[in-house]
Amino acid sequence: QDNFNPGQPRASKPAPTVFCYICGRQFGSRSIDIHIPQCLKKWHAENAKLPKAQRRAAPTKPEDVVVGGVVDQEATNEANWKVSQGTMLECENCGRRFKEDRLSVHQRSCTSDNPAKRVASKSRERP
Structure with missing residues (x-):
């Protein structure tokens, strides 16, 4: 009971997540930079399997939404999700x-x- 500290519980905020503009899945802010090249590679492989008439150009990453000199993460996520x-x-x-x-x-x-x-x-609507 030496470790018991009375008072308010110390719940921390969950880490912010970022939507992949290719597949629409959510990733941690550190994982997204690892995921995107792999996801794009998979997208190209799947696109190559399609008949030539159905193949499409690769999705392009939307620009980050900046408000007052700061990236608006929610608006940027919305743009990424819409592209996906x-x-x-x-x-x-x-x-x-x-x-x-x-x-x-x-x-x-x-x-x-x-x-x-x-x-x-x-x-x-976005989940």
């Missing part, structure tokens, strides 16, 4: 959007004769 959503492909049968590597898996069960159920048309 633009990399998704739409299923021609049901209209749902998927990452490139998942579209072919989805289309095994979603056909023009038996399309998957459409998702509600509400605009999707």
